[in-house]
Amino acid sequence: xxxxxxxxxxxxxxxxLFVYAQPSELPKPINIxxxxxxxxxxxxxxxxxxxxxxxxxxxxxxxTMDIPTQGAKxxxxxxxxxxxxxxxxxxxxxxxxxxxxxxDDKLTIDGQWNQNGSFPLVLEKVEKAPEIRRxxxxxxxxxxxxxxxxxxxxxAGIKLAGTxxxxxxxxxxxxxxxxxxxxxxxxxxxxxxxxxxxxxxDYLTRRGIAVLRADKRGxxxxxxxxxxxxxxxxxxxxxxxVEYLKSxxxxxxxxIGLIGHSEGGFIAPMVAVQSPxxxxxxxxxxxxxxxxxxxxxQMSLMAKAKGVNDEMITKGLKLQxxxxxxxxxEKNNTAAEKELRKILTNGLKELSPEEKExxxxxxxxxxxxxxQYMLSSWYRYFLTYDPKPTLKKVKCPVLAINGEKDLQVxxxxxxxxxxECLKAGGNKYYTIKELPGLNHLFQPAATGAVxxxxxxxxxxxxxxxxxxxxxxxxxxxxx
Numbered sequence: 001x002x003x004x005x006x007x008x009x010x011x012x013x014x015x016x017l018f019v020y021a022q023p024s025e026l027p028k029p030i031n032i033x034x035x036x037x038x039x040x041x042x043x044x045x046x047x048x049x050x051x052x053x054x055x056x057x058x059x060x061x062x063x064t065m066d067i068p069t070q071g072a073k074x075x076x077x078x079x080x081x082x083x084x085x086x087x088x089x090x091x092x093x094x095x096x097x098x099x100x101x102x103x104d105d106k107l108t109i110d111g112q113w114n115q116n117g118s119f120p121l122v123l124e125k126v127e128k129a130p131e132i133r134r135x136x137x138x139x140x141x142x143x144x145x146x147x148x149x150x151x152x153x154x155x156a157g158i159k160l161a162g163t164x165x166x167x168x169x170x171x172x173x174x175x176x177x178x179x180x181x182x183x184x185x186x187x188x189x190x191x192x193x194x195x196x197x198x199x200x201x202d203y204l205t206r207r208g209i210a211v212l213r214a215d216k217r218g219x220x221x222x223x224x225x226x227x228x229x230x231x232x233x234x235x236x237x238x239x240x241x242v243e244y245l246k247s248x249x250x251x252x253x254x255x256i257g258l259i260g261h262s263e264g265g266f267i268a269p270m271v272a273v274q275s276p277x278x279x280x281x282x283x284x285x286x287x288x289x290x291x292x293x294x295x296x297x298q299m300s301l302m303a304k305a306k307g308v309n310d311e312m313i314t315k316g317l318k319l320q321x322x323x324x325x326x327x328x329x330e331k332n333n334t335a336a337e338k339e340l341r342k343i344l345t346n347g348l349k350e351l352s353p354e355e356k357e358x359x360x361x362x363x364x365x366x367x368x369x370x371x372q373y374m375l376s377s378w379y380r381y382f383l384t385y386d387p388k389p390t391l392k393k394v395k396c397p398v399l400a401i402n403g404e405k406d407l408q409v410x411x412x413x414x415x416x417x418x419x420e421c422l423k424a425g426g427n428k429y430y431t432i433k434e435l436p437g438l439n440h441l442f443q444p445a446a447t448g449a450v451x452x453x454x455x456x457x458x459x460x461x462x463x464x465x466x467x468x469x470x471x472x473x474x475x476x477x478x479x
Contacts, residue, residue, distance in 0.1 A: 048069060049121070061082060069192050096115040110122050133457045136459045142202070153240035155236055160217065161221035164211070175245050175257070176282075177211075178259050184216065185219065194441065255475075260281065261284045265409075269391050270390055272396050279397075281396060298410070302449065315355065319344075319350075327374060395426075397475050404437060407449065442464040443459070444458060
């Protein structure tokens with residue numbers, strides 16, 4: 001699923017900051033102004049970070065931070081402190097701090113990034129910040145109408161904000177509602193500089209299909225508490241979205257479908273079973289296995305992609321299984337946290353430094369924030385949720401597609417489980433496809449590793465877009 005990335009990805013977009021440091025702190029003037037770039041190696045990924053340091057009119061220092069592969073730009077820094085040859089950059093809202101020593105050449109800063117652990121980070125002065133190309137990103141003017149909308153989930157007592165795109169060539173249209181994968185994702189499913197849902201909505205709307213995409217509850221312009229939500233809560237939000245589409249005169253109420261990516265791929269069947277108004281669903285890299293089975297497969301395949309041997313993988317899986325068993329057994333978070341810390345401490349002692357590095361297991365990566373996440377309402381629900389009983393009840397047409405190189409929701413195991421359940425439930429209107437060479441985001445990939453996502457310029461394979469578009473038009477009779 002999408003919760004693989006260091007907290008940098010989830011929270012860096014919400015910081016706010018103002019910066020100051022007194023030049024009088026320096027015994028000798030050092031010109032620190034300019035663009036500083038470095039690479040963080042975290043969770044098996046290379047994350048490029050860029051700091052832009054400048055002066056305010058009063059001479060005090062200020063800075064911003066970019067994370068190009070995550071699409072994060074001009075994030076303010078709370079404090080810039082330059083003392084002697086040491087630079088310190090503080091971001092309180094994300095509990096992140098960079099501190100490093102300026103080398104004699106004044107072109108290199110050797111330091112550490114601290115955020116839920118300490119990670120080496122060397123910054124080098126560069127002339128220009130890197131630019132990430134996203135050639136599929138839609139550009140205005142669009143040949144369709146785009147509308148900002150707000151609708152209510154009355155059952156939950158919350159409002160959801162989104163974007164509705166409407167074709168212009170007819171009076172009424174078929175419609176789809178897009179459902180994000182796991183994690184704090186906005187209406188565009190923004191991840192690693194890509195906005196898959198914006199690309200998908202643009203493609204489908206140009207082909208005559210209205211598209212609704214909304215920020216998850218608690219994210220961006222949809223106020224709520226994201227951390228307390230489970231898959232059932234998100235399903236409730238999707239049902240509210242279906243009701244909203246039915247209220248629009250431009251939408252044909254008999255031709256409303258759902259497209260769910262990753263976690264959204266198991267939420268779509270949940271909603272289809274509850275609502276007769278769902279005419280069809282697309283499971284886009286959706287799971288057919290339990291959360292626990294998916295996470296174990298995910299860990300194994302990601303480790304193999306990094307060259308980790310079978311013996312190390314077995315050790316990692318055993319540690320993971322002990323953690324899962326405790327989470328399922330102990331319902332009290334305080335007691336569970338204490339036991340998880342003990343399991344992690346003892347488990348890490350059994351691994352050599354080389355094994356820890358290969359499996360991305362350390363005191364830093366398995367710190368307090370990781371444990372809190374594992375004890376969250378979402379994680380507890382996802383770990384034990386089995387999509388199979390729900391899939392057996394789905395009677396509307398289903399398109400289930402996965403990328404062959406998907407390491408997060410592995411194609412063969414999940415597609416087989418989905419097909420078996422639909423068949424067992426008597427559904428005769430399903431299509432199962434494994435798309436060669438594509439990863440979890442449906443990008444053409446070399447290995448499918450998460451570390452590739454941000455480096456690939458293409459957001460969604462045109463082949464995948466066409467398959468989804470053709471199938472939706474076929475279900476709505478618009479082809």
